[in-house]
Amino acid sequence: MIDTGDTAWMLTATTLVLFMTLPGLALFYAGLVHARNVLSALMQCIAIACGASILWFAVAYSISFADGTAFFGGLGKSFLNGVARDQAYSGTAIPESVFFMFQMTFAIITPALIVGAYVERIKFAAVLLFSALWLLIVYAPVAHWVWGGGWLAERGALDFAGGMVVHVTAGVSAVTIAWMLGGRVGFPDEIRPPHAPWMVMVGASMLWIGWFGFNAGSALASGADAGMAMLVTHLSAATASLTWLVIEWVRYGRPSLVGLVTGTIAGLATVTPASGYIGPIGGVICGLVGGAVCYAAVDLVKKVMKIDDSLDVLAVHGFGGATGTILTAVLAIPAFAGIGLKMTMVEQLGVQVLGVVAVAAWSAIATIVIVRVTQALVGLRVSEEDERAGLDQTAHGETGYNL
Amino acid sequence: MKLVIAIIQPHRLEQVRDALTEIGVHGMTVSDVRGYGRQKGHTEVYRGSEYEVSYLPKNRIDVAVDDSVVDATVEAIANAARSGKIGDGKIFVLDLGSAMRIRTGETDAEAL
Numbered sequence: 001m002i003d004t005g006d007t008a009w010m011l012t013a014t015t016l017v018l019f020m021t022l023p024g025l026a027l028f029y030a031g032l033v034h035a036r037n038v039l040s041a042l043m044q045c046i047a048i049a050c051g052a053s054i055l056w057f058a059v060a061y062s063i064s065f066a067d068g069t070a071f072f073g074g075l076g077k078s079f080l081n082g083v084a085r086d087q088a089y090s091g092t093a094i095p096e097s098v099f100f101m102f103q104m105t106f107a108i109i110t111p112a113l114i115v116g117a118y119v120e121r122i123k124f125a126a127v128l129l130f131s132a133l134w135l136l137i138v139y140a141p142v143a144h145w146v147w148g149g150g151w152l153a154e155r156g157a158l159d160f161a162g163g164m165v166v167h168v169t170a171g172v173s174a175v176t177i178a179w180m181l182g183g184r185v186g187f188p189d190e191i192r193p194p195h196a197p198w199m200v201m202v203g204a205s206m207l208w209i210g211w212f213g214f215n216a217g218s219a220l221a222s223g224a225d226a227g228m229a230m231l232v233t234h235l236s237a238a239t240a241s242l243t244w245l246v247i248e249w250v251r252y253g254r255p256s257l258v259g260l261v262t263g264t265i266a267g268l269a270t271v272t273p274a275s276g277y278i279g280p281i282g283g284v285i286c287g288l289v290g291g292a293v294c295y296a297a298v299d300l301v302k303k304v305m306k307i308d309d310s311l312d313v314l315a316v317h318g319f320g321g322a323t324g325t326i327l328t329a330v331l332a333i334p335a336f337a338g339i340g341l342k343m344t345m346v347e348q349l350g351v352q353v354l355g356v357v358a359v360a361a362w363s364a365i366a367t368i369v370i371v372r373v374t375q376a377l378v379g380l381r382v383s384e385e386d387e388r389a390g391l392d393q394t395a396h397g398e399t400g401y402n403l
Numbered sequence: 404m405k406l407v408i409a410i411i412q413p414h415r416l417e418q419v420r421d422a423l424t425e426i427g428v429h430g431m432t433v434s435d436v437r438g439y440g441r442q443k444g445h446t447e448v449y450r451g452s453e454y455e456v457s458y459l460p461k462n463r464i465d466v467a468v469d470d471s472v473v474d475a476t477v478e479a480i481a482n483a484a485r486s487g488k489i490g491d492g493k494i495f496v497l498d499l500g501s502a503m504r505i506r507t508g509e510t511d512a513e514a515l
Binding site: 188191192193194197248252256258259262295298299302303312 | 447448449450451452454456
């Protein structure tokens with residue numbers, strides 16, 4: 001039975017999540033790169049959105065959500081085969097068309113997050129091929145494991161809106177492709193600073209707002225769960241922003257705008273898996289812990305691992321998503337005003353850690369294979385000369401700023 | 404005739420313009436330029452990484468003046484542009500061979 005109130009909210013939430021990528025994430029990334037690559041960052045995000053949409057319709061939705069094995073959904077719902085117009089999605093009161101669209105916006109933003117790892121040096125054809133294969137081989141199966149009734153769902157793993165499915169997959173795959181691709185020319189000493197911090201702030205703000213659809217929409221219904229998810233999401237974002245601000249202020253004497261909004265995204269990624277299970281204080285704790293962990297992770301990836309995950313996808317999304325997934329086992333208990341667990345906290349912690357490790361391992365291994373295949377078929381990197389000239393001109397024949 | 408070239412902090416441009424107007428120097432050419440001197444640029448920190456910004460934005464002013472007002476011009480620019488901090492810029496004075504106002508064909512001192 002379809003509920004019009006639930007459906008109205010989910011139509012809205014779907015729109016909000018698409019807005020996260022177009023143009024939120026695109027602007028967030030475009031502001032962080034050099035002025036000669038601003039269009040290429042925007043282009044990569046919107047092209048991935050188009051490609052992922054068609055693949056989602058063709059087979060990826062079915063791999064994620066159709067009946068199948070514990071590891072892989074079947075192909076029974078390819079091209080939405082057999083899905084009736086007025087059919088409610090199982091366990092919800094919204095039409096399957098809306099569930100399909102809502103989940104599609106997740107399948108769009110997740111490969112788009114990985115753009116941050118390879119910007120400013122990758123071939124455009126490699127972006128398209130890598131993202132397509134990645135959606136089918138990493139995203140869709142993992143979505144099935146966690147949300148489509150697969151093996152992690154059966155074990156009771158908690159991931160409300162995609163700490164594992166979205167942020168761990170994207171973060172781990174990002175650092176893997178960045179490592180295989182190699183750093184940008186001049187990394188780490190001669191990289192140019194973000195060309196437009198104001199654009200980064202505008203993009204981050206759109207992500208923040210869109211995230212209400214992401215997390216509160218993951219209730220798949222209008223009502224109390226959606227309301228509390230929105231509340232904890234906002235508290236975590238604000239807390240993590242301030243956490244980042246304070247760390248920078250103490251460490252460098254000045255708090256930066258780029259730093260604050262990076263904290264925002266860290267807080268949002270961290271609260272994502274927990275958002276449907278925790279209470280307000282849990283949101284604040286997610287923000288505090290997530291902000292501090294992700295800040296430390298930026299230095300870990302760039303300065304200790306020395307990998308040019310250019311826009312810090314692993315540090316902000318991977319570490320944030322993993323931290324939140326593990327925190328969920330603690331913050332969901334009634335003592336923190338959470339909704340309670342169906343097993344002991346220790347058992348839940350075990351399942352959460354198992355989930356993070358398994359999803360991270362699959363993301364890394366599959367990404368290595370996908371990158372090799374992509375390299376063999378279309379090549380990975382542009383020439384050094386093209387990289388120095390910028391991808392806007394060399395890949396797209398356009399200029400970002402005709403001043 | 405001399406050509407006075409001043410490299411100044413962009414935020415001092417209006418003060419320099421007012422100072423020159425006050426001593427009767429009307430007309431200048433201003434360009435946005437980038438460069439560095441003793442200060443050697445500066446450092447910006449984004450997400451924990453330090454970035455060297457070697458070329459800082461400056462304004463370059465070109466003013467052509469008669470020999471009689473060169474000293475006053477240089478002094479006016481220097482006083483208006485000076486904050487006392489590193490990065491205030493420099494003033495160069497060059498000999499000027501000739502000048503012409505294109506519209507009327509007037510030359511040299513009459514063209515200034």
